[in-house]
Amino acid sequence: xxxxxxxxxxxxxxxxxxSTSNKLKVIDAYLLYILLTGAFQFLYCxxxxxxxxxxxxxxxxxxxxxxxLAVCLRIxxxxxxxxxxxxxxxxxxxxxxxxxxxxxHLVVVNFIG
Amino acid sequence: MAxxxxxxxxxxxxxxxxQALTPSHYLVASDVDRLQAVLSxxxxxxxxxxxxxxGLSKLGVSVADSNDACSFIKANVxxxxxxxxxxxxEASQAISSCEIHVSNETRDSLHAAVSEDSTVSQxxxxxxxxxxxxxxLASQEVVSALKARISKEDNVVAITLALQTASRLSQQAxxxxxxxxIEDLAARLDDLGGVYLQFEEGLEATALFVSAAxxxxxxxxxxxxxxxDQVIQLVNSIFSKKSWDSLSEAFSxxxxxxxxxNNRFHKPVVVSAVGPATVSHSHPLLQLHVTDxxxxxxxxxNVLVESATSVASKAAILSQTPFTLRDGIFELxxxxxxxxxxxxxxxxxxxxxxxxxxxxxxxxxxxSTKVAIxxxxxxxxxKDQSIGTKTTRVEYPNKGKASFIAxxxxxxxxxxxxxxxxxxxxxxxxxxxxxxxxQKTGQEVVFVAEPDSKNLYKFELDTAERKTEFDSISGxxxxxxxxxxxxxxxxxxxxxxxxVLKFPDEEAPSTVQSKNLYVPKPEIQHLFREPExxxxxxxxxxxxxxxxxxxxxLLILWxxxxxxxxxxxxxxxxVLFHVGHAAMLGLMYVYxxxxxxxxxxxxxxxxxxxxxxxxxxxxxxxxxKRHEGK
Numbered sequence: 001x002x003x004x005x006x007x008x009x010x011x012x013x014x015x016x017x018x019s020t021s022n023k024l025k026v027i028d029a030y031l032l033y034i035l036l037t038g039a040f041q042f043l044y045c046x047x048x049x050x051x052x053x054x055x056x057x058x059x060x061x062x063x064x065x066x067x068x069l070a071v072c073l074r075i076x077x078x079x080x081x082x083x084x085x086x087x088x089x090x091x092x093x094x095x096x097x098x099x100x101x102x103x104x105h106l107v108v109v110n111f112i113g
Numbered sequence: 114m115a116x117x118x119x120x121x122x123x124x125x126x127x128x129x130x131x132q133a134l135t136p137s138h139y140l141v142a143s144d145v146d147r148l149q150a151v152l153s154x155x156x157x158x159x160x161x162x163x164x165x166x167x168g169l170s171k172l173g174v175s176v177a178d179s180n181d182a183c184s185f186i187k188a189n190v191x192x193x194x195x196x197x198x199x200x201x202x203e204a205s206q207a208i209s210s211c212e213i214h215v216s217n218e219t220r221d222s223l224h225a226a227v228s229e230d231s232t233v234s235q236x237x238x239x240x241x242x243x244x245x246x247x248x249x250l251a252s253q254e255v256v257s258a259l260k261a262r263i264s265k266e267d268n269v270v271a272i273t274l275a276l277q278t279a280s281r282l283s284q285q286a287x288x289x290x291x292x293x294x295i296e297d298l299a300a301r302l303d304d305l306g307g308v309y310l311q312f313e314e315g316l317e318a319t320a321l322f323v324s325a326a327x328x329x330x331x332x333x334x335x336x337x338x339x340x341x342d343q344v345i346q347l348v349n350s351i352f353s354k355k356s357w358d359s360l361s362e363a364f365s366x367x368x369x370x371x372x373x374x375n376n377r378f379h380k381p382v383v384v385s386a387v388g389p390a391t392v393s394h395s396h397p398l399l400q401l402h403v404t405d406x407x408x409x410x411x412x413x414x415n416v417l418v419e420s421a422t423s424v425a426s427k428a429a430i431l432s433q434t435p436f437t438l439r440d441g442i443f444e445l446x447x448x449x450x451x452x453x454x455x456x457x458x459x460x461x462x463x464x465x466x467x468x469x470x471x472x473x474x475x476x477x478x479x480x481s482t483k484v485a486i487x488x489x490x491x492x493x494x495x496k497d498q499s500i501g502t503k504t505t506r507v508e509y510p511n512k513g514k515a516s517f518i519a520x521x522x523x524x525x526x527x528x529x530x531x532x533x534x535x536x537x538x539x540x541x542x543x544x545x546x547x548x549x550x551x552q553k554t555g556q557e558v559v560f561v562a563e564p565d566s567k568n569l570y571k572f573e574l575d576t577a578e579r580k581t582e583f584d585s586i587s588g589x590x591x592x593x594x595x596x597x598x599x600x601x602x603x604x605x606x607x608x609x610x611x612x613v614l615k616f617p618d619e620e621a622p623s624t625v626q627s628k629n630l631y632v633p634k635p636e637i638q639h640l641f642r643e644p645e646x647x648x649x650x651x652x653x654x655x656x657x658x659x660x661x662x663x664x665x666x667l668l669i670l671w672x673x674x675x676x677x678x679x680x681x682x683x684x685x686x687x688v689l690f691h692v693g694h695a696a697m698l699g700l701m702y703v704y705x706x707x708x709x710x711x712x713x714x715x716x717x718x719x720x721x722x723x724x725x726x727x728x729x730x731x732x733x734x735x736x737x738k739r740h741e742g743k
Contacts, residue, residue, distance in 0.1 A: 036663035091732035
């Protein structure tokens with residue numbers, strides 16, 4: 001059972017390494033970074049406590065929001081999805097990404113206290 | 114059908130009667146004397162002489178030295194002034210055998226004053242002067258002049274003067290229109306709470322209106338359009354002030370009082386009790402003042418008690434019983450009907466004159482009595498009742514000779530009866546208290562004695578049960594009986610006996626300190642909100658480092674992937690874009706530390722629009738490059 005899981009995972013990683021373009025890997029690295037940041041914040045909250053709660057919430061939501069926006073960027077940039085996003089060029093996707101981030105950070109900084 | 118109409122009419126009339134007002138403000142004898150004193154002040158000028166002389170004559174009193182007054186008037190009259198002539202003429206008419214002679218020119222000037230060009234006040238003064246001096250005047254001219262002036266000067270004071278003027282004219286003149294002004298003016302009165310009716314111009318205007326209205330109504334022999342309740346409300350307004358600011362105000366009140374006490378149509382009646390409305394065996398007579406507004410007794414009236422009912426039992430004691438007049442006071446011997454003590458509602462009617470207003474009065478009369486305490490029996494009863502009770506009788510006002518001893522196995526009991534001293538009827542006063550007073554410690558405990566169904570009062574003290582009230586302090590207590598009620602003439606405080614109480618579990622007797630509520634209380638220190646406990650700095654720093662560490666990982670991964678900025682074109686738009694973007698991130702930091710949302714949005718709008726334009730250009734260039742590259 002465990003052997004098949006490991007086999008699946010190693011095959012997945014191999015496929016990933018070979019078939020994903022560099023651009024997407026860059027974004028994936030960014031996604032991993034965001035994920036870890038959010039996870040560590042959550043860990044702190046579990047271990048030490050929720051004071052100050054508003055700061056924790058804003059930090060966590062920043063992580064989650066950034067993750068989502070980056071995922072959106074990745075989807076829109078991926079040339080395999082070109083058929084779904086005919087009107088959205090990669091530049092446009094990036095511009096949207098930046099604008100959404102501006103709004104997100106405005107809210108986050110407001111709430112961080 | 115006719116019977117139904119009669120019944121409804123009767124009900125309507127009864128309903129009206131039930132709502133009839135009685136004067137709540139009126140002049141008493143001292144007020145009338147004060148009014149007279151104000152009007153009797155020495156004259157300073159012709160105007161004050163007029164107010165004093167004419168005012169006193171309205172009160173039915175003549176001025177102190179009439180010859181002196183007459184010579185004063187003659188000396189101060191100025192024939193060229195209509196006003197001076199008016200004062201002089203009116204005042205001299207009020208003094209007997211005082212005549213003022215006027216020349217023909219003066220007479221002509223008075224006649225000339227009666228025209229549409231003079232004010233109502235001038236017309237009034239001229240007409241009154243002519244009338245008082247006995248000179249002829251053309252009434253119809255006056256009427257037309259007044260009508261013209263009323264339409265121009267539509268205020269309360271002017272119209273009142275017009276009414277007063279009209280009352281001096283010949284009865285053949287057409288006074289109908291001016292008479293209607295009474296009703297119009299009455300409509301302008303302000304009703305305050307259903308009690309007062311007055312002009313917003315004040316007391317003087319209201320009082321002068323009343324005297325003018327009745328003067329004119331009497332002159333034309335037509336009842337003024339004032340309802341009875343309105344008359345009483347006017348009485349309340351005019352006589353609510355018992356000291357007057359000025360001579361003219363006092364004069365107006367005297368005028369109004371004279372008008373209301375002596376006109377052909379309405380005569381308000383003032384009914385009040387002499388002293389408190391209380392009767393008892395020592396004072397069996399109920400005495401009433403029944404007077405007009407000038408505090409003159411209505412000697413010709415018949416005063417009748419329509420009904421007198423007990424408030425408690427609603428039983429009627431008297432019906433249709435007359436009062437007898439003695440020395441200006443109406444009396445009735447109420448105790449002759451042997452009423453029980455308590456309160457009685459009297460309904461009094463004053464008849465004998467069709468002009469009487471507010472002649473049905475409700476009065477609450479108190480019948481007081483003296484209380485006697487009978488059969489005061491004190492005993493100490495054993496709880497298990499194995500030993501027989503020993504009852505001692507104590508007579509009021511003596512004190513029981515021996516003290517009574519009660520310990521925790523015994524009850525102390527007291528029974529007595531309260532009766533009316535004269536009639537022997539049992540009474541239940543409002544306050545029957547038993548007070549135990551410890552002379553040594555100053556402590557006192559009060560209990561209530563309750564009557565049973567046979568009106569026999571009982572008080573029982575269970576020593577064990579009541580020990581908390583006494584703080585378990587044993588000792589000698591003086592026993593007092595307190596009896597009081599509004600209808601008792603002799604409230605009782607009687608030291609009946611001494612009682613020695615023995616409580617079990619006695620603590621050391623501490624002197625009872627009277628509770629002092631008015632000492633300064635302990636100061637409250639305000640506790641500011643404590644800041645919440647924070648985790649230790651080491652822990653926070655560790656986690657900060659931990660949270661920032663994935664950034665290092667990101668940089669490493671990106672380096673490994675070969676992400677670089679080699680393609681960076683130094684075009685102005687891309688430089689501007691990156692600078693603008695960095696500025697936006699910097700703004701976020703500044704927002705966190707210094708700014709508020711509004712300021713941030715302002716800066717963000719500026720920087721953001723620049724960045725947007727630059728970024729747009731830059732991305733467009735990149736897109737072109739990408740298409741070219743493809």
